[in-house]
Amino acid sequence: MKIKKLSLEQKNRYYGLYFILPWFIGFLFLFLAPLVSSFRYGLSKLKVTDEGFTLNFVGLENYKEALFSHESYVRTLTESFVNIVVNTPLIIIFSLFFAVILNQKFRGRVLARAIFFLPVILASGIIASIESGDLMQSVVRSANDSTGGGLSLMKNLQLTALLLDSGMSPVLVQYFTSAVSRIYEIVSQSGVQILIFLAGLQSISPSLYEAAKIEGSTGYEAFWKITFPMISPLILTNLVYTIIDSFISDKTSRLVVETAFKSYNFGLSAAMAWIYFAVIAFVLWITTLMVSRKVFYQD
Numbered sequence: 001m002k003i004k005k006l007s008l009e010q011k012n013r014y015y016g017l018y019f020i021l022p023w024f025i026g027f028l029f030l031f032l033a034p035l036v037s038s039f040r041y042g043l044s045k046l047k048v049t050d051e052g053f054t055l056n057f058v059g060l061e062n063y064k065e066a067l068f069s070h071e072s073y074v075r076t077l078t079e080s081f082v083n084i085v086v087n088t089p090l091i092i093i094f095s096l097f098f099a100v101i102l103n104q105k106f107r108g109r110v111l112a113r114a115i116f117f118l119p120v121i122l123a124s125g126i127i128a129s130i131e132s133g134d135l136m137q138s139v140v141r142s143a144n145d146s147t148g149g150g151l152s153l154m155k156n157l158q159l160t161a162l163l164l165d166s167g168m169s170p171v172l173v174q175y176f177t178s179a180v181s182r183i184y185e186i187v188s189q190s191g192v193q194i195l196i197f198l199a200g201l202q203s204i205s206p207s208l209y210e211a212a213k214i215e216g217s218t219g220y221e222a223f224w225k226i227t228f229p230m231i232s233p234l235i236l237t238n239l240v241y242t243i244i245d246s247f248i249s250d251k252t253s254r255l256v257v258e259t260a261f262k263s264y265n266f267g268l269s270a271a272m273a274w275i276y277f278a279v280i281a282f283v284l285w286i287t288t289l290m291v292s293r294k295v296f297y298q299d
Contacts, residue, residue: 070272087189
């Protein structure tokens with residue numbers, strides 16, 4: 001009996017299935033049960049007793065309380081959404097710009113790459129808790145006072161006046177000046193994206209640039225005609241990663257945790273988490289739908 005050979009397309013499909021198999025097994029055995037329990041909690045009033053806990057079904061009351069009665073949930077969720085709309089394009093542009101620079105050949109390139117990836121290390125574990133705690137906030141506040149908080153404000157006002165005098169739209173001026181004040185957030189959240197872009201840039205065949213140079217194209221033309229289309233799938237990847245990463249570490253996620261483990265209102269916390277999940281899914285769906293149409297995939 002002859003075994004039918006698989007085509008390349010069929011092999012790639014199986015490789016994709018093998019790739020997601022560990023995730024699927026982990027989801028099935030580790031995440032599915034907590035996910036179902038969380039959904040039940042969001043529709044119930046959970047009371048802790050000596051024997052464990054009891055669930056009293058209340059329907060959509062927790063969701064109504066989160067959206068219409070809670071003093072800060074809607075405001076915090078809106079702030080998180082606005083921060084993502086402002087920060088995500090800046091992080092993608094910053095990451096791509098510095099990935100292109102770090103992909104060039106120059107002295108100290110390895111050290112420069114390590115420096116830009118350093119925020120990813122600093123954003124993990126104990127250092128992350130210190131950074132988000134009162135100690136780091138007091139240090140930043142004291143440093144701002146010592147250097148003159150009004151000085152940075154004055155610089156922003158000068159930059160605003162300069163851009164307005166050049167004829168730029170006030171909306172764009174406001175966006176760029178807010179980007180200056182968010183430079184720490186942008187740099188600290190760009191390490192993984194720079195690494196992904198670097199991997200993509202190094203996978204582009206040098207023969208494409210050689211052929212373009214022979215044809216007389218400039219570096220600007222080579223970037224927009226070769227680099228940008230070839231790296232566009234990774235722009236979508238980094239866009240999805242940046243949105244999810246921003247949602248995970250923002251004020252809304254901390255509010256959900258505090259509601260559960262400080263106020264011990266587990267039902268309300270679960271409802272907040274599911275609303276939060278729906279917002280994330282909607283943002284990712286819209287973003288992917290808009291960007292994926294412009295992505296170039298090389299056959």
